[in-house]
Amino acid sequence: MTSSGYTLTDCRKCRLWTGRAKIVNGTGPRNARIVFVGEAPGRDEDLTGEPFVGRAGRILNEALEEAGVDRGAVYITNLVRCRPPENRRPRQDELSACAGHLRRELAPMDPVVICAMGQTVARSLFGITKKMADVTGKELPLEMGARRFRGMIAYHPAACLYRRTNMDSFKSTVRKSLGMAGMV
Ligand code: URA
Numbered sequence: 001m002t003s004s005g006y007t008l009t010d011c012r013k014c015r016l017w018t019g020r021a022k023i024v025n026g027t028g029p030r031n032a033r034i035v036f037v038g039e040a041p042g043r044d045e046d047l048t049g050e051p052f053v054g055r056a057g058r059i060l061n062e063a064l065e066e067a068g069v070d071r072g073a074v075y076i077t078n079l080v081r082c083r084p085p086e087n088r089r090p091r092q093d094e095l096s097a098c099a100g101h102l103r104r105e106l107a108p109m110d111p112v113v114i115c116a117m118g119q120t121v122a123r124s125l126f127g128i129t130k131k132m133a134d135v136t137g138k139e140l141p142l143e144m145g146a147r148r149f150r151g152m153i154a155y156h157p158a159a160c161l162y163r164r165t166n167m168d169s170f171k172s173t174v175r176k177s178l179g180m181a182g183m184v
Contacts, residue, residue: 004030006105008081014097016082016090022049026077026105034113034181035075035106036060039120039156040090046083051076052157059157059167060117063174067184074183077105079124095124103144113181114142114149115174118156126151132159137173139180152177 007025011017024041027050036052044054052060064071080090080098090098114125122128125142128135135153142151154174160167178184 003027004075004105004109006101006108008101011081011098011101014082014094016080016084016094019085020082021046023081024049024051024078024083025081026075027051028075028077029073030109032073032075032109032111033183034115034177035077035109035111036115036117037102037121037125038076038078038117040078040080040087041083042087043083051078055161056157059160059170060174063157063171064178066171067175067178069178069183074178075109075111077102079121089120095120099124106144106147111181112150113152113177115152115154115177116142117154118159121156122153126153128153136169137176150180152180 003025008023011023024045038052041051042054045051061071079102080094081101084090116122116125119132122135126140132155136155140151142149152173155166155170157170160170175184
C-alpha cells in the first residue's frame with residue numbers, strides 16, 4: 001500500500017470517531033494522474049483501514065481492470081475518513097470537519113483528473129445539485145482553493161449493484177476519466 005504521505009492516525013473533530021474501528025486514509029501513489037473520491041468508509045473499510053475494499057470496491061476494481069489499468073496506479077480516497085453509523089450519508093458538519101484532511105492529502109499531489117463518485121461527493125466537491133443522470137460522464141472544471149483540476153462525476157459504485165444502466169455508465173465514466181488522465 002502506498003499513500004500521498006498524509007496519514008491521519010487520530011482525529012476527533014466530529015462524532016464519527018466514536019464508532020470507528022480504523023481511520024481510512026487514501027491509498028495509491030503520490031504521483032497518481034487520477035484521484036477517485038468516494039463518500040465514506042463502509043464496514044469492510046472500517047475493519048481494514050483501506051478504502052473501497054468491500055462490494056463497492058470490487059465494482060471499482062472491475063471498472064479499472066476492464067479499462068486495463070492497475071488499481072495500484074490510481075489514488076483512491078474518501079470525503080470522510082471514518083465510517084458513519086449504519087452507513088448513513090455523512091452529515092454536513094462531518095463533511096466540513098473532514099474537508100481539510102482531503103485538502104492536505106491532495107496538497108503534495110499533482111493529479112490531472114479528480115473523479116467524484118456519487119451524489120454526496122459531486123455536491124461537496126462541485127456544488128452540483130442536479131440529478132446524477134444529468135451530470136455523470138461529463139467533464140467539469142474542479143477548483144479547490146487556488147488549484148484547478150479536470151473533474152468528472154461518476155455514479156457511486158454502490159449505486160451500480162442493482163442497476164445495470166448505472167453500471168454501464170459508471171464503467172464508461174471510469175474509462176473516460178482514465179483517458180483524460182492519459183492512462184488509457
Ligand atoms: N463506499 C465509499 O464511498 N467509500 C469506501 O471506501 C467504500 C464504500
